[in-house]
Amino acid sequence: MEFRTRDGVAKVINGVTYHVDAGETLAVLGESGSGKSVTAQTVMGILDTPPGFVTGGQVRFHGKDMLTMSDEERRRIRGEGIAMIFQDALSALNPVFTVGFQIAEQFRVRRGMGRAEAKKRAIEMLDQVKIPNAKSRFSQYPHQFSGGMRQRAMIAMSLALDPEVLIADEPTTALDVTVQAQIMDLLAELQRERQMGLILITHDLGVVADVADRIAVMYAGRIVEEADVYELYAKPAHPYTIGLLESIPRLDEKGQELRTIKGLPPNLMNIPPGCPFNPRCPMAQPVCREKIPPLLQVAPGRASACHFAEELVSRD
Amino acid sequence: MGRYLLRRLLQLVPVFIGTTFLIYWLVWSVPGDPFAGKCGERRCPEQYVAFMTEKYQLDQPVLVQYAHYMQNLFQGDFGETFSGRSVNDIIVAAYPNTLKLALVALAIEALIGITAGVLTGLRRNGFLDNLVLVSTLFLIALPVFVIGFVLQWLLGVQWGIVRPTVSSEMRLTELLVPGFVLGSASMAYVARLARTSIAENRRADYVRTAIAKGLPMRRVVGVHLLRNSLIPVVTLLGTDLGALMGGAIVTEGIFAVNGIGREVYRAIVTKESATVVSIVVVLVLVYLVMNLLVDLLYAALDPRIRYE
Numbered sequence A: 001m002e003f004r005t006r007d008g009v010a011k012v013i014n015g016v017t018y019h020v021d022a023g024e025t026l027a028v029l030g031e032s033g034s035g036k037s038v039t040a041q042t043v044m045g046i047l048d049t050p051p052g053f054v055t056g057g058q059v060r061f062h063g064k065d066m067l068t069m070s071d072e073e074r075r076r077i078r079g080e081g082i083a084m085i086f087q088d089a090l091s092a093l094n095p096v097f098t099v100g101f102q103i104a105e106q107f108r109v110r111r112g113m114g115r116a117e118a119k120k121r122a123i124e125m126l127d128q129v130k131i132p133n134a135k136s137r138f139s140q141y142p143h144q145f146s147g148g149m150r151q152r153a154m155i156a157m158s159l160a161l162d163p164e165v166l167i168a169d170e171p172t173t174a175l176d177v178t179v180q181a182q183i184m185d186l187l188a189e190l191q192r193e194r195q196m197g198l199i200l201i202t203h204d205l206g207v208v209a210d211v212a213d214r215i216a217v218m219y220a221g222r223i224v225e226e227a228d229v230y231e232l233y234a235k236p237a238h239p240y241t242i243g244l245l246e247s248i249p250r251l252d253e254k255g256q257e258l259r260t261i262k263g264l265p266p267n268l269m270n271i272p273p274g275c276p277f278n279p280r281c282p283m284a285q286p287v288c289r290e291k292i293p294p295l296l297q298v299a300p301g302r303a304s305a306c307h308f309a310e311e312l313v314s315r316d
Numbered sequence B: 001m002g003r004y005l006l007r008r009l010l011q012l013v014p015v016f017i018g019t020t021f022l023i024y025w026l027v028w029s030v031p032g033d034p035f036a037g038k039c040g041e042r043r044c045p046e047q048y049v050a051f052m053t054e055k056y057q058l059d060q061p062v063l064v065q066y067a068h069y070m071q072n073l074f075q076g077d078f079g080e081t082f083s084g085r086s087v088n089d090i091i092v093a094a095y096p097n098t099l100k101l102a103l104v105a106l107a108i109e110a111l112i113g114i115t116a117g118v119l120t121g122l123r124r125n126g127f128l129d130n131l132v133l134v135s136t137l138f139l140i141a142l143p144v145f146v147i148g149f150v151l152q153w154l155l156g157v158q159w160g161i162v163r164p165t166v167s168s169e170m171r172l173t174e175l176l177v178p179g180f181v182l183g184s185a186s187m188a189y190v191a192r193l194a195r196t197s198i199a200e201n202r203r204a205d206y207v208r209t210a211i212a213k214g215l216p217m218r219r220v221v222g223v224h225l226l227r228n229s230l231i232p233v234v235t236l237l238g239t240d241l242g243a244l245m246g247g248a249i250v251t252e253g254i255f256a257v258n259g260i261g262r263e264v265y266r267a268i269v270t271k272e273s274a275t276v277v278s279i280v281v282v283l284v285l286v287y288l289v290m291n292l293l294v295d296l297l298y299a300a301l302d303p304r305i306r307y308e
């Protein structure tokens, strides 16, 4: 997938592969600009075209490639097969319609329900995401909700059609810390109840540890490591992941300065040759500037795109 | 809401007095002799001039005349012309015609302008977009009388599809061409505003959300996108009614409509200040009321706007 802009072509996603099963939570982790949102938008089919163009690849849902489907087939999967919640609920909700209308709309359009029945179901949804006074909240507008309530309403909306997979694109970044935890708990709970697959996009490693089963780490539009969450924390198989883990503030190291990864992520119009991480990598060797490391399996259930992944895994 | 409305209505009072006085004063200071030509070839006799000056207080300062006029106005009396005809009659005869013409113009302008704007806003840089851009440029650049005469000649005279002038019955079908002419420039602005607004909102996050919900494209555009994009367009249309009525003078002339344009012109030439002022005063009222309505409509369309 690439963006064709006046300044040049940005290859934004390059060989990203991930999958999620029913009842499983996959966290997609990466710095700002690494292509997490764009990947999700490609999956949902809501990329801005132009400038965004899908130049190849597949998005398979139950084995069927969504990119080659008819528009109508694809539309039916949205909301019912795969649903999405967005980072900024204020701009993602339509400001001129009530929250209730926007939830009930799906029951009316997709399920052919009448007005009264759709309203009843929408109020139930608001109840399920623990919005107090769901009945009176139904007829309020998004700007009358607090940030946390808005995100809850967004979640209610995305779950209305009982999707099999939910993509949550940084659902808590716009909220205060206490509210963040509540929303994450709610998401985890709803996911458990409904046994749906959850793709949680975030740049916050702290959030990931509690809820994710597996983690895919993205860098410059690629997956550089994918692993079970415990294994990844215990023994990261990519220098970038190591850098990320070291940059989390830890209680036992209070007072010490945080280690951060040196340098900046590459400009996607001009990705360095070889391993895209090589200018910032503390382990870089000459080979890293020449050959692109492919994403290979390094142990059962885990993969890494580093020439030295095997050594990292076998090291104690 | 009630208090807001009251405040807005009170605000209208100084605006109304200010604008009407300005008009009164302007008409008063236009050079010209109100008695010129009143008495055939000769100058009017002294007694007649003295009598009329006395009756219409023409020797009083403008402020006194204005106060007198307003006093009558608040009793629903627009005064009379020098020949003794009631200005109320003139207004009752002329205003409905102009209003009809302006409403037809507004409807045409809204229908064509919004349709063109939405279609081109969704698909920018296509053939249709360029066509609309060029034709709106034409409509804006060409003076109304050119468009008017050309259409009248082409449709009315050459091809004979429509009557070249409007009959006194003011049938809707007769008003389509004059309405188009009158609304042509505004139509271009409506189309461009709608296009920009649609194009801007098309990328909005909430449109994305609507697509992600699996709504059919028809509904995404027709409900979610349109409602937001049309807010500025509706404002433009609402405030345009007064402008259309005031600007109808040329169109009325071309298509022989018995509207306020003709009356104002005649009154200015004969220095019938009561008629000129009265017609303009009603026009000012239309402007003010439409402005208020648009503000209220704005709140209805955009729930984020609250009036205190």
Ligand SMILES: Nc1ncnc2c1ncn2[C@@H]1O[C@H](COP(=O)(O)OP(=O)(O)OP(=O)(O)O)[C@@H](O)[C@H]1O
Pocket: A003, A005, A010, A012, A030, A031, A032, A033, A034, A035, A036, A037, A038, A039, A048, A051, A052, A170, A203, A268
């Ligand atoms: N509409 C667009 N036009 C051009 N480039 C874009 C567009 N949208 C995104 N990009 C580029 O694509 C790249 C990936 O963006 P993306 O939004 O996926 O990042 P992200 O990983 O979600 O970051 P964040 O954590 O900030 O949300 C960025 O470099 C961005 O500049």
Ligand code: SF4
Pocket: A238, A239, A240, A275, A276, A277, A278, A279, A281, A282, A283, A284, A285, A288, A293, A305, A306, A307, A308
């Ligand atoms: S391939 Fe080389 S540069 Fe890339 S992450 Fe591995 S060691 Fe670092």
Ligand SMILES: [Mg+2]
Pocket: A036, A037, A038, A169, A170
């Ligand atoms: Mg993002």
